[in-house]
Amino acid sequence: MAETVVSFVLEELCQFVKEERTSVTGVEREFIDIKDELESIQAFLKDADTKADDDGGGGGGGGGSNGVKTWVKQLREASFRIEDVIDEYNMYEAQRVNHSRFRSVLQMIPGLIKTMNPHHQIASEIQDIMLSLGKIKERSTRFEFRSESGSGSSYRGTKAPRIGDPRMAPYFIEETQVVGFEIPRDELVSCLVGGNNELMLVSVVGMGGLGKTTLAKHVFDNQLVKRNFDCRSFITVSQSYTIRELLTDMVKKFCKDNNEPIPKGLLKMDDETLITHVRQYLESKRYLVFFDDVWKENFSDEIEHALISNNKGSRIIVTTRMMHVAEYFKKSFPVHVHKLQPLPPNKAWELFCNKAFRGQCPTELEDVSKEIVQKCGGLPLAIVAIGGLLSTKAKTIFEWEKVSQNLRMELDRNVHxxxxxxxxxxxxxxxxxxLKSCMLYFGIYPEDYAIYRKRLARQWMAEGFVRHEDRRTLEEVAEEYLTELIQRSLVNVFKVGLNGRVKSCxxxxxxxEVIIRKIKDLSFCHLCHKDDEQVTVGITRRLSIAAISNNDLRNTSSSGIRAIYVFDKGEFPKHFIHGLSAKFKLLKVLDFQNSLLKSIPDNLGNLFHLRYLNLSFTKVTALPKSIGNLVNLETLDLRQSHVRELPKEINRLTKLTLLPVYYRKYEGSYSILNFTTGVRMQEGIGCMISLEKLYFLEADHGGIDIIQELKKLKQLRKLGIRRVRREYGNVLCATIQEMKHLESLNITAITEEEIIDLDFVSNPxxxxxxxxxxRLTKLPKWIPNLKYLVKLRLGLSNFEDDPLESFKILPNLLRLNLWDDAFSGERLHFQKGGFYKLIELDLTRLNRLKSISIDKEALLGxxxxxxNNNPQLKAVPQDLQNLKNLQILELIDMPAELVDxxxxxxxxxxxxxxxxxxxVLIRQKVGSRYHDYELRPIPTQLNI
Structure with a gap:
């Protein structure tokens, strides 16, 4: 697993060399030499990683202590040293250019001897690294590593299974042993034997161990399916295939299935002749081909010409872990995609009892057994494997609890x-x-933690995992990375937003558990979690603190740590907080979200490399002036913190892209103007030219001048601005006109009576x-022309005329909120043919609203x-009966006669x-706080 580390460091080296190419002398020249040496080693790292996984730490080609694992570990640690020295050099150069600002940085460079020139010290470290790399490269020859070109995917372990390979087991499971696949089996059988005569492909998609092959093989062998086809062929694909081998194997199996002789000269045919032969053979037959374990997206292109569409009802089955592979088949075939789900709890329990007990679970083991089954998460392979392991154990609660509590250790050592x-x-x-580096991040978060997309993406960005692409923000690229991990069935979506984008996963x-094993092997992160207590941390790149241990925090070998994540909600040791910038000098990521952190040390600005600082949901009330020294900071997250004013020095942060800062008062009663508090900023805000997201700025502090400065922020995509006065209207309009990339705009007036004219010359x-x-003088003409608008919320606007006529033509509107007398009339009418895509509709505190009518062909989606709290709406709108797709109706603080x-x-x-x-949910306020509600469902025919 050295490839991940080395490849990352090589990218950093290449970027460094590119930036320093105008002065390639001395130290810069030596960095180039290191880059060249690493590139020569990189060619055989995939093979080295493969052998390291199979090596016991001795053995290998060299024997004894010089095993492959030892070699890989040495290379990884050398790569860490290279990364450190690059960062140290950059710190030194920054100090040299601006000595007054970075005087403290010079004192922080690890290993500097006070009497020695830092440039010489760095040069000495580089020379020592070069010597180490030379020895590492020399030792590599004894292992006879196989060289591979390129830096694409690894092909380790993905050849077609042979005897003893665990992937062969599903081919031979008896029908009576299959549990929980009855519904998907019947669905897939119906797809194969039903439908029209057009050639169709059925794809079964899901993560490893979910039972794709087991399900598809039993469908393939189903007697009804067998009788429905003239010939069948089952082919294991994996990754090390050639299309010639697959087609040849397919012909042989067709012939065997039909008791026909294998064509003479089959193995000697050229590609064109082979494809022609397959087409001719299948032309008159209703055939079924099962391709198991497909990994490559272009596999569809490779088989397309051979599998003739002969209008005889032929079918293709494909199993794959990758949704994008399944989707790509649509280019060539009609496709039915079946996304295989984990077993439901009752079926998971049945399968476990069958495997662990050959029948019924003893009463005394039932609780611990259910705990173990829950950890398996409905994954059949896990249930079978762990059930098999437990079937060999004594049937005592002591033995079984030991397995449950030490499952990670069992995964490491148990042959079962x-x-x-x-x-x-x-x-x-x-x-x-x-993507391996991105995937490892999921082991950093505690078990059962909902990981939010934005937080994860920003951490990846700060670590340097996300590659720059033209005309796309790093956050957009990071989101694409997450999508690929989801498509590969590695990550499960936990919550989806209104627009279909992943919110959490x-x-x-x-x-x-497997990822955590890899994290430890790679020194990627040390987990200070309750089940991972260790006295000495040793070399690591990151700290994940979910259970504060003074031993861990004091004994960490901290010189190379790049990121610290805090998930513990207890009090933090003062020595840790105040020693951050002295002990963890090369930090890029510092995440305190949801911790009890109360203050930030004054010397935080010494963390020259810091790119991501998350203080959201903490007790922090102020930022030190030294924040202005964090010249590489890209994300400063202050959501739900108690920071109300930012120091003027923050305007120096020209690389800062994301600045969410606000506090929402959930502890009190709701007020549309005072529920959210923003932040005051000083003049000079226009210097932060990289800002893409800024919310919420308090406009009355700085007034027209600070709004004028916002014009300089040409990259802004999200702007939230509060406490806006009437006299700001013209300059605010002119400012927003300059923001060509703006995607989200939130404007709040300073008082309910304040009237703001927002009639721009053209729409954003x-x-x-x-x-x-x-309050608006009139509905801005540009709003109905916002063709990309997804969410619209209006409050206090006091429109006397029904505004729905203007909004109904918005082509992509998914959510509409009319709040706090946005409409001051008595009747709203949703007309036929409007709101084509609307999914959510919220009418809140419209104090004069008495009736609602909905045409039969309105609000169809x-x-x-x-x-919510519409006091004059005392009768439920009868036209709700027309909304056939309505899934949820919420009535919050509505008149008693309507509810009754x-x-x-x-x-x-x-x-x-x-x-x-x-x-249908009834919510009634029962206290003064925002969330003090009593919830009660109304029974309907679908939930009784």
Whole structure:
């Protein structure tokens, strides 16, 4: 696993050499030499990693202590030294250019002898690294590593299975041993034997160990399926195939299935002749081909010409871990994609009992057994493997609890679980190296932690894992990386936003255990978690602190640590906080989200390399002036912190791209103008030319002048601005006109009576989200022209005329919120043919609203309808019966007569109107705080 580390360091070296190419002398020349040496070693790293995984630490080609694992470890540590010396050199150069600002940085460079010139010290370290690399390269010859060109995916362990390979087991499972696949089996059988005569492909997609091959093989062998086809062929693909081998194997199996002789000269045919022969053979037949374990997206192109579409109802089955592989087949074939799900709890329990007990679970083992099954997360392979292991153990609660509590250790050492680890590791091993680093991040977060996309993406960016691409932000590229990991069935989506984008995600618990093993092997991160207590941390690149241990924090070999993540909500040792900038000198990522951190040390600005600082949901009230020295900072997250004013020095941060800073008062009653508090900023804000997201700025501090400065922020994509006065209107409009990339705009007036004119000359062309909380002289003409608008929220606007006529033509609108007298009339009418895509509709505190009418062909896609505290709306709109796709109806603090009219327990005469809606919720305020609600469902025909 050295390839990931070396490849990353090589990228840093290449970037460094590119930036320093104008002065390639001395130290810079030696960096180039290191780069060249690493590139010569990189060619055989894939093979080295493969052998290291199979090496016991001795053995290998050299024997004794010079095993492959030892060699890989030495190379990895040399790579760490290279990364450190690059960062130390950059710090030194920054200090040299501006000695007054970076005087403290000079004192922080690790290993400097006070009497020695730092440039000489760095040069000496580089020379020592070169000597180490030379010895490492020399020792590599004894292992006879196989050289591979390029830096693409690893092919380790992905050849077709042979005897003893755990991937062969699903081919021979008896029908009676298969549990939980009844519904997907019947669905797939129906796809194969039903439908029209057009050639169709059925793809089964899911993570390793989910049972794709088991399911598809039993469908393939189903008697009804067998009778439906003239010939069948089952082919294992994996990654080391050639298309000639597959086609030849396919012909042989067709012939065997039909008791026909194998064509003479089959192996000697050229490619064109072979494809022609396959087409001719299949032309008159209704055939079924099963390609198991497909990894490459272009596999579809390779088989397309051979598998003739003969209008006889032929079918193709494909199993793959990768959704994009399944989707790519649509280019050549009609495709039915079946995304295989984990076993439901009852079936998981049945399978476990079958494997562990050959029947019923003893009463005394039931609780611990259910705990073990839950850890398997519905993964059949895990259930079978762990159940098999437990079947060999004494049936005592002591033995079984030991397995449950030490599952990670069992995965490391127990032969019964070897197959599980190998299967789960294959998808990781197949990743390109930059995605491997991203994947390892999922082991940093605690178990069962919901990982938010934005937080994860920004951490990847700060670490340098995300590559720059033309005309795309780093955050967009990072999101694409996450999508690929999801497509590869490595990451599970936990929560999806309204627009279909992932909001949060997780990995399967057992896959996380495999990742943690790799994290430790790579020295990627030390986990200070409750189940990972260690006295000495040793060499590591990151610290993940979910359980504060003074031993861990004091004994860390800290010189190379690049990132610290805090998940513990306890009090932090003062020595740790105040020693941050002295002890962890090369930090790039510092994440305190949701911790009890109360203050930031004054010397935080000494962390020259810091790119990501997350203080969200902490008790921090102020930032030190030294924040201005963090010249490489890209993300400063202050959401739900108590910071109300930013020091003027922050304007020096020309690389800062993301600055979310606000506090929402969930502890009190709601007020549309005062629920959210923003931040005051000083003049000079226009210097932060890289800013892409800024919310929420308090406009009345600085007034027109600070709004004028916002014009300089040409990269802004998200702007939230509060406490806006009427006199700011013209300059605010002119400023927003300059923001050509703006996608999200949130404007809040300083008082409810403040009228703001926002009639721009032209509409912001890329706007997707618009929040306006202000009295408006009139509806701005540009709003109905926002063709990309997804979310629209209006408050306080006091429109006397129904605004829906203007909004209904917005082609991509998914959510509409009318809040706090946005409309001051008595009747709203949703007309036929409008709001084509609207999914969510929220009408809140419209104090004069008395009735709502909905045409039969309006709001056809609406799924979520919310009424909140509309005191004059005393009868449920009868037209709700027209909303056939409505899934949720929420009634919050609505008049009692309306609620009672739909409550069947009270004989509500209007219950029939809402009886088709799956979920109807009544929420009633019971306290002064924002979340103090009593929740009660109304029974309907779909939830009784």
């Amino acid at each position: 679980l070897t197959s599980l680890v190998k299967i789960l590791s294959l998808s990781y091993d197949d990743l390109p190296y930059h 997780q990995v399967h618990d057992l896959l996380r 062309p890329n706007l997707k989200v618009l929040n306006l909380k202000s 609406l799924e979520d309808f919310r009424f 009219s739909i409550d069947p327990d009270k004989g509500g005469p209007c219950h029939w109107i809402i009886n088709h809606i799956p979920l």
